[in-house]
Amino acid sequence: MFSGITDNRITIRPFLMELQKKLVRIVIIEDDDIIRESFATLINANKDYICVSNYNNCEEAIQKLESDKPDIILMDISLPGISGIEGIKRIKNVKPNIEIITVTVHEENDKVFDALCAGATGYLTKNISPKRMIEAINEVLHGGAPMSTNIARKVIRSFQKSTESPLTSRETEVLQHLAKGKSYTMIADELYINKETVRTHIKNIYQKLNVNSKAGAIEKATRDRLI
Numbered sequence: 001m002f003s004g005i006t007d008n009r010i011t012i013r014p015f016l017m018e019l020q021k022k023l024v025r026i027v028i029i030e031d032d033d034i035i036r037e038s039f040a041t042l043i044n045a046n047k048d049y050i051c052v053s054n055y056n057n058c059e060e061a062i063q064k065l066e067s068d069k070p071d072i073i074l075m076d077i078s079l080p081g082i083s084g085i086e087g088i089k090r091i092k093n094v095k096p097n098i099e100i101i102t103v104t105v106h107e108e109n110d111k112v113f114d115a116l117c118a119g120a121t122g123y124l125t126k127n128i129s130p131k132r133m134i135e136a137i138n139e140v141l142h143g144g145a146p147m148s149t150n151i152a153r154k155v156i157r158s159f160q161k162s163t164e165s166p167l168t169s170r171e172t173e174v175l176q177h178l179a180k181g182k183s184y185t186m187i188a189d190e191l192y193i194n195k196e197t198v199r200t201h202i203k204n205i206y207q208k209l210n211v212n213s214k215a216g217a218i219e220k221a222t223r224d225r226l227i
Contacts (some may be wrong), residue, residue: 005226008075018079023048024048024049024070025050025052025070026050026051026052026070026073026074026213027054027055027061027068027073028053028073028074029056029057029058029074029075029084029087030054030056030057031056031057031076031079031080036054036056039051039054039103040054043137046134049137050180052068052069052070056079057079058075058082058083058086058087058090058091060078061073064092065095072099072100072101072137072140073099073101074102074103075100075101075102075103076104077106077111078104078106079196084102085111085118088102088120089118089119092118093194096119099122100120100121101121101122101123101136102120102122102123103126104126105125105126107125107150107151107154109154109223112151112154116155121148122140122145122147123147123148124136124147124148125151127148128148130150132174133197134202157225165224167205167208167209167221170201171201171204171205173191174201174202175202175205175217175218176227177190177191178202178214178218179218179227184198184199184202202214202217
């Protein structure tokens with residue numbers, strides 16, 4: 001009698017373990033308790049996903065990566081301790097295959113691009129619906145890069161140069177090279193002009209953009225989509 005029960009348990013246990021392996025493992029990093037718990041509830045209500053852990057800071061989540069083995073991480077940007085953007089960099093550095101979706105209230109251009117450049121696969125704002133959250137996770141699993149509509153528009157606009165630039169085509173070229181960190185000598189060599197001509201172009205760029213530094217010129221040109 002007892003041997004039969006033992007045999008059944010031995011048979012069932014691997015089956016249950018196999019079921020658990022098939023679930024998409026998700027970790028949440030969010031310092032707002034209510035939001036964190038609501039995300040966890042939403043995920044666990046889906047038969048294909050499981051919230052294996054949730055944290056209010058990146059440091060603890062990074063320490064538990066080996067045991068949590070997440071497939072996807074939902075992460076806020078503003079967190080106590082290291083920021084979400086720094087957290088993305090650290091996680092991708094040690095576990096590049098983990099997909100990270102930023103879920104935040106921040107919509108500023110620099111936050112969006114910093115997060116994406118750090119390695120985030122998607123960028124969502126916290127006002128999305130529960131249905132959209134599940135759709136976003138599914139998109140990532142199928143190779144997509146989910147973004148809230150307003151964020152997607154920002155990304156698209158960043159690739160569209162302004163057609164009303166005060167800069168000449170040569171000045172734009174010079175500024176593009178400057179933005180890549182190239183020296184005056186390197187720019188001169190690239191464009192087959194002398195270094196004094198580069199200086200003249202840069203002086204004209206500063207005047208037209210009403211700035212007095214390289215950093216100011218690059219920042220304004222980037223913001224106004226001139227480069």
